[in-house]
Amino acid sequence: MTANPQGDRELLARRRATLGPHSPTFYDEPLHVVSGQGVWLRGADGIDYLDAYNNVPHVGHCNPVVVRAIAEQAGRLNIHTRYLSEPVVEYAEALLETFAPHLDKVLFTNSGSEANELALRMTRQHTRSTGVLVTDFSYHGNTASLAELTTGLRVKEPFGSHVRALHIPDLDSDPRSEEVLLTEALAEAEAAIASLKEAGHGVSALLFDPLFSTEGLLRPPAGYIAALTDLVRSAGGLIVADEVQSGLGRAGSHFWGHELYGIAPDLVTLGKPLGNGHPLGGVVTTTDLLDEFGAANLYFNTFAGNPVSAAAGMAVLRETIDRGLQRGAHDVGSYAHDLLEKLAARQPLVRAVRGTGLFFGLDFVDETGRPATAQTKQIVEAMRRKGVLISKIGPHDNVLKIRPPMVFTREHVDLLVDRLAASLDEL
Ligand SMILES: Cc1ncc(COP(=O)(O)O)c(C=O)c1O
Incomplete structure (x- = not known):
């Protein structure tokens, strides 16, 4: 996945040597990012990742x-x-x-x-x-x-x-x-x-x-x-x-x-x-x-x-x-909610589409009704491999956390949901 796995391993080792081993990173293999613009984060691997996770860059990366x-x-x-x-x-x-x-x-x-x-x-x-x-x-x-x-x-x-x-x-x-x-x-x-x-x-x-x-x-x-x-x-x-x-x-x-x-x-x-x-x-x-x-x-x-x-x-x-980003969050969030409801209707793993505005997620449970913690992690990792960044929340880590910069559009939602459907199919 990474263009320079050796370089990333070295950077991680230096990080651990200086910041200590306890400072958390996302993903099984930490993502090395080098720049950002709008809803996109450029990885050191040259891939542009759709950022559907970060709310700190509220009005877009490097606005x-x-x-x-x-x-x-x-x-x-x-x-x-x-x-x-x-x-x-x-x-x-x-x-x-x-x-x-x-x-x-x-x-x-x-x-x-x-x-x-x-x-x-x-x-x-x-x-x-x-x-x-x-x-x-x-x-x-x-x-x-x-x-x-x-x-x-x-x-x-x-x-x-x-x-x-x-x-x-x-x-x-x-x-x-x-x-x-x-x-x-x-x-x-x-x-x-x-x-x-x-x-x-x-x-x-x-x-x-x-x-x-x-x-x-x-x-x-x-x-x-x-x-x-x-x-x-x-x-x-x-x-x-x-x-x-x-x-x-x-x-x-x-x-x-x-x-x-x-x-x-x-x-x-x-x-x-x-x-x-x-x-x-x-x-x-x-x-x-x-x-x-x-x-x-x-x-x-x-x-x-x-x-x-x-x-x-x-x-x-x-x-x-x-830029009317509150209204945008309402419109784009509702659009996402509708698409996710349709996805949920054909996915037994989904218990509920959660959230409001531009903060939403899917709640996953297994066939016995127990939180599908392992599957949720697999989906987050699969999404990263497909170039989309999301995470998970909740006491059982079984709810997807989708909370993108507020400049997220319907086109970005289409991409997100498409990759999500593919990730679910892979399970
Ligand atoms: C709801 C909530 N309150 C407070 C904080 C703490 O904010 P900070 O990390 O800027 O100190 C966080 C951080 O994740 C949070 O999610």
Whole structure:
């Protein structure tokens, strides 16, 4: 497959020698990439791979508008955040315009982890409680306090005694009625809240990803999220929507994932796509919460939201809005959904077509109804051999993760589905 297998093996050895053997790579044989453009990644093997996986290059790999904005600002001025700078304020204004009016302040960060860490700090201080509700297969970042509430990947830190993990009801995998699932899930949430209170932690926050990305793109019963957030609020907790994966138009029907449920979070955390690869994240919140936090802490962040980051963020936001990429995600995502439904109808392995907008996947189970983990891995590997990059998610790694740059078109979907059908036929 690779034009220079010896060279790639050497590069991998050097990577292991310097970064250590634990830094993960995708695929049985790691993919060596050398350049990118739009939805395409060029491999060192000379092959152009269709990128149906990466959401960080939100407006396309090496988007010229973003590249120019970064280069121009870097050529003019880059500095830490303690001076007045027009591009930074302009970007904050433009970003906040995309939120509901109560979310009118932003604190910039350098990553999604940093955003969630800051959000938790703010919720703890406001509520004077420490208890946190997450879901039972989630990831919100790599800091010490986020490791204590990680359920979706391996961490050494013990699960925090102040954390409760909720099982999210899923209409696509649980055959019971929507009503039964809803009642059961809300009873579980009530019990979790009661146990946090009983243990003296109280409730500071519900932290959740509106698309349930790590969990495998779950489809909860109508009204579940709204009722859950009501329960948390009644217990004194705040709502944190982690939009690191689900935000910036990707859901198609809405600009931010939490809008799918008609809820009004107190804090929204941002990351991955915001700077198209330039490290940029943030916490969007209310004036009251920010004032309370600001009065009690001299919060300062050297790099976060510097002029170059702001220029990158502004260019990404402008491209997203001016090119109608949210609408595109809706149209192209619906088109993909239809084609995948047709494919699913002739594939017994498929339990459900999951997702919304430009974040979708197929859920695979074997003939006994058990997660088809091995087959899902085979499909991801086969797709790579056919020049299409996707991945897998969910507690059993049996849901395809298809989450391309937002400039993905119907033609790209045709190619993707064609290769997917061929990969399934090979099983
Ligand atoms: C939902 C979610 N939140 C937070 C993070 C952490 O973001 P970062 O890797 O930028 O620290 C991730 C990263 O995968 C994520 O998927």
